[in-house]
Structure formats: C-alpha cells, structure tokens
Amino acid sequence: MTTTSPQPYAHPRDDRQPPYLYPGYGSTVKRAPKRPPIRLDQTISEVTGPTFSSGGWAGPDLADLTHQHKGEPLGERIIIAGRVLDEDGRAVANTLLELWQCNSAGRYVHEWDQHDAPLDPNFTGVGQVVTDAQGEYRFLTIKPGAYPWRNTHNAWRPAHIHFSVFGPAFATRLVTQMYFPGDPLLALDPIFQSTADEAARNRLVSAYDPNLSEAEYALGYRFDIVLRGRAATPFERSA
Amino acid sequence: MAAADKLIPTASQTVGPFFAFALNRPEWTDLTEGGAAKGETIRIEGRIVDGDGAPVRDAFVEIWQANAAGRYAHPEDDREDKPLDPNFRGFGRAPTGEDGVYRIVTIRPGQVPGRGNALQAPHILVSIFARGLLKHLVTRIYFEDEEAANATDPVLNSIEDLAVRKTLIAARRGSGGDKPSAPPTYRFDIVLQGENETAFFDL
Numbered sequence: 122m123t124t125t126s127p128q129p130y131a132h133p134r135d136d137r138q139p140p141y142l143y144p145g146y147g148s149t150v151k152r153a154p155k156r157p158p159i160r161l162d163q164t165i166s167e168v169t170g171p172t173f174s175s176g177g178w179a180g181p182d183l184a185d186l187t188h189q190h191k192g193e194p195l196g197e198r199i200i201i202a203g204r205v206l207d208e209d210g211r212a213v214a215n216t217l218l219e220l221w222q223c224n225s226a227g228r229y230v231h232e233w234d235q236h237d238a239p240l241d242p243n244f245t246g247v248g249q250v251v252t253d254a255q256g257e258y259r260f261l262t263i264k265p266g267a268y269p270w271r272n273t274h275n276a277w278r279p280a281h282i283h284f285s286v287f288g289p290a291f292a293t294r295l296v297t298q299m300y301f302p303g304d305p306l307l308a309l310d311p312i313f314q315s316t317a318d319e320a321a322r323n324r325l326v327s328a329y330d331p332n333l334s335e336a337e338y339a340l341g342y343r344f345d346i347v348l349r350g351r352a353a354t355p356f357e358r359s360a
Numbered sequence: 361m362a363a364a365d366k367l368i369p370t371a372s373q374t375v376g377p378f379f380a381f382a383l384n385r386p387e388w389t390d391l392t393e394g395g396a397a398k399g400e401t402i403r404i405e406g407r408i409v410d411g412d413g414a415p416v417r418d419a420f421v422e423i424w425q426a427n428a429a430g431r432y433a434h435p436e437d438d439r440e441d442k443p444l445d446p447n448f449r450g451f452g453r454a455p456t457g458e459d460g461v462y463r464i465v466t467i468r469p470g471q472v473p474g475r476g477n478a479l480q481a482p483h484i485l486v487s488i489f490a491r492g493l494l495k496h497l498v499t500r501i502y503f504e505d506e507e508a509a510n511a512t513d514p515v516l517n518s519i520e521d522l523a524v525r526k527t528l529i530a531a532r533r534g535s536g537g538d539k540p541s542a543p544p545t546y547r548f549d550i551v552l553q554g555e556n557e558t559a560f561f562d563l
Contacts, residue, residue, distance in 0.1 A: 139494035148492030158562035169434035171451035221382030
C-alpha cells in the first residue's frame with residue numbers, strides 16, 4: 122500500500138444498504154439524486170479520515186446518559202455494549218461513536234420536535250465514546266420511547282437510538298440506527314425496511330444479553346457495528 | 361477470509377430531522393483553530409436544496425482534506441517529505457441553517473497524489489447527511505482558480521459531461537471591498553436532485 126496505490130475499501134452489496142430513493146419513506150422523494158452516483162476509484166483522500174483518541178479533541182467521553190443532570194431520568198435503565206469491527210472481524214479501535222436518542226416518552230430535546238409527550242429535565246439523550254483497543258464500547262442510558270411521525274397516517278417509529286461512527290477512513294463513515302428485539306413496529310417501519318436483505322436488516326436489531334444486564338439495576342443489550350473492510354485484492358488499473 | 365465468512369456490514373440509516381442537539385459542534389466549523397493552521401485561510405459556503413429548489417434546513421456536511429502542504433493527518437499518509445501541521449486535523453462539520461446554508465472556515469488544501477503518477481488538483485471531500493437521506497451522499501469541492509491543476513485532475517476528467525463536472529467547482533466570491541484582508545469565500549451549492557444536480561460519488 123502506498124499513497125499512489127492505496128488498497129480500497131470493499132464496495133457494499135447493493136441489497137445490504139438502503140437505496141437513496143425509497144418512496145415508502147416520503148422524505149426521500151425530493152432528496153434522492155436522479156442520476157446514479159459516479160463510481161470513484163479510491164485515492165489517498167478516501168482511505169484516510171479523521172482520527173480520534175479517548176478524551177481528545179472530540180471532547181470527553183459521555184458514556185453515562187443517566188447522570189448528566191441533577192436527578193435521574195425516567196424510563197427503563199439499559200446498558201448498550203458491543204464492538205466496532207470490520208467485515209473481517211478485526212477490531213476498529215480508537216474510533217469515535219456518537220449517539221443520540223429521544224427520552225422514554227418518545228420526545229427529543231430538539232426545538233422542532235412538537236410531539237405531545239413530556240420532556241424529561243433529567244435527560245438530554247446525547248452520548249459519545251471512543252472505542253478501546255478491542256473496538257469495544259459501552260453506554261448506560263434509558264430505553265427510548267416510540268413516537269409518531271407524519272410519514273403516513275398513524276405512523277410510529279420503532280424505539281431506536283442513532284449511532285454515528287467514523288472508522289479508519291472517510292470511506293468507512295457510517296450513521297445508522299439501533300433497534301430493539303421483538304418490536305412489532307419494525308415490520309411497519311419504512312426506514313428499517315429500506316434495506317432489502319433480511320440478514321442485513323437484522324444486524325440493526327440489538328440482542329438482549331442477560332450477561333450484560335446488571336441485577337436489580339439495568340437491562341443489557343448487545344449491538345455490534347460492522348464497517349466496510351478492505352477489498353480482497355488491491356485495486357489494479359486496467360490501463 | 362473467504363467472502364462467505366465475512367461479516368455483513370451494518371446498513372446506513374438516516375440521521376432524521378432531530379440531530380442538531382447532539383451533533384452540532386460550533387468549534388468544528390473552523391478547521392484553522394482560530395487561524396493557527398498553516399496556509400491560506402478560506403471560507404466555504406453553500407446552500408443545499410432539494411428537487412423543488414427548497415432549502416434543506418435539516419442537513420449537515422462533513423469535510424475531510426489535506427493540509428496546506430498536501431498531507432493528510434492520518435497514519436496511512438506516510439509521506440515524510442510533506443510536513444504535518446499540528447494545528448490542522450483536516451476534519452470539519454457544519455449544519456445548514458433555516459436558509460439551507462452551511463459555512464466552514466478552513467485552509468486551501470495542497471495537492472495530493474492520485475492513483476498511479478497523476479497528481480490530484482486541490483480538493484475537499486464532502487459528506488452530506490440529512491433527513492430523507494437513508495445513506496449519506498459524497499461529493500468533492502474543487503476550486504475555480506486552480507484551472508491548470510483541475511485540467512489534469514483524474515477524478516474531474518473521469519466525468520465526461522462537462523455540465524456535471526462543473527458542479528464540483530466552487531466559485532470564488534472574493535473577499536469583499538470593505539475588508540480586503542478578509543479571506544476569500546468559495547461558493548459551493550449542493551443540489552440534491554434535478555436540474556444542475558451535484559455530481560455525487562459511489563466510493
């Protein structure tokens with residue numbers, strides 16, 4: 122690998138990522154490009170990206186969302202833990218994870234969120250950590266509520282937590298949502314359903330893990346995040 | 361590892377409309393660390409619009425670029441003949457406002473190698489996130505006043521339609537008559553859909 126022939130990141134299979142246009146999710150209709158994106162051979166620009174360290178320039182870790190205010194937030198206390206890996210199962214260490222969510226009543230701390238559910242003065246819903254050498258992370262928070270949205274009549278988003286992950290390169294950047302097992306709203310949610318492949322969709326659903334739960338304190342859910350790995354063979358120019 | 365043994369990558373999902381309270385970091389809109397970074401300070405601003413030409417107020421952009429000497433602050437760029445700048449990380453993030461406009465202060469990037477022996481023209485990588493984008497969009501900013509370098513840039517030249525290629529060129533707006541010392545502003549509008557749609561890349 123050199124700066125003039127960097128090993129590219131593998132291209133994802135089309136059915137394992139959502140399309141840009143997915144009419145069931147109405148907001149895609151005016152925002153999805155009409156032209157297909159232009160295939161670009163990755164250069165040193167795409168295989169590099171911002172680097173982070175714990176407590177570094179991204180700011181201090183915020184791994185506990187339940188003690189950011191005077192009192193404790195209402196809701197079911199949960200632990201979310203997992204690993205950030207690449208497709209080959211290798212740990213993605215020292216990468217920034219940002220997380221955001223609504224409160225247990227289904228309301229975000231955002232001026233545009235006008236859902237008629239109470240704000241919780243003891244909950245903001247913002248977390249961040251940098252993964253350790255094994256790619257592991259852990260958050261303590263409360264389970265977010267489901268909430269209505271205006272995509273279609275009487276539509277409800279399943280409970281979810283937004284995750285933003287960088288990985289080692291510009292090309293590995295990912296923003297996704299974590300869901301909870303057994304949620305009946307998943308089958309009806311166009312955002313979740315927009316990824317065609319069932320196995321890929323199921324990767325977005327966390328797993329209840331009794332070993333992660335803490336007795337008489339919090340329920341544990343495991344959520345591993347898999348980023349693009351390097352292509353199997355280095356790119357060769359045909360010219 | 362055989363293809364069948366590989367783990368399935370996590371699918372992208374939209375950032376939705378309610379991310380600002382978590383992701384907005386005003387300090388990340390100025391990559392120069394208040395002017396400490398080496399190089400020519402520049403401003404980049406542009407409006408993000410949808411297929412109706414309406415401003416997209418629930419979006420943010422992230423940028424990634426080389427320093428003024430043309431080196432990335434990343435271990436994989438190990439060209440020691442190009443100095444790192446301890447005051448320049450190369451990464452920024454900026455939200456759009458009610459008018460759909462984002463604003464970033466940075467430095468003009470140096471040139472970096474492309475594939476083979478080609479040198480790339482100065483450019484900035486851009487990711488766009490918004491409600492309605494199930495996965496983020498990727499584009500590149502080039503500079504109108506880098507004509508010679510742009511003319512031989514392999515990525516620009518790979519786009520045959522000149523009108524599409526032109527969407528990647530930021531227009532220089534000068535620095536304004538009142539403050540001749542103010543940094544130049546480059547305008548880079550992003551059209552998500554329709555006429556003059558921005559060129560987006562599939563990495």
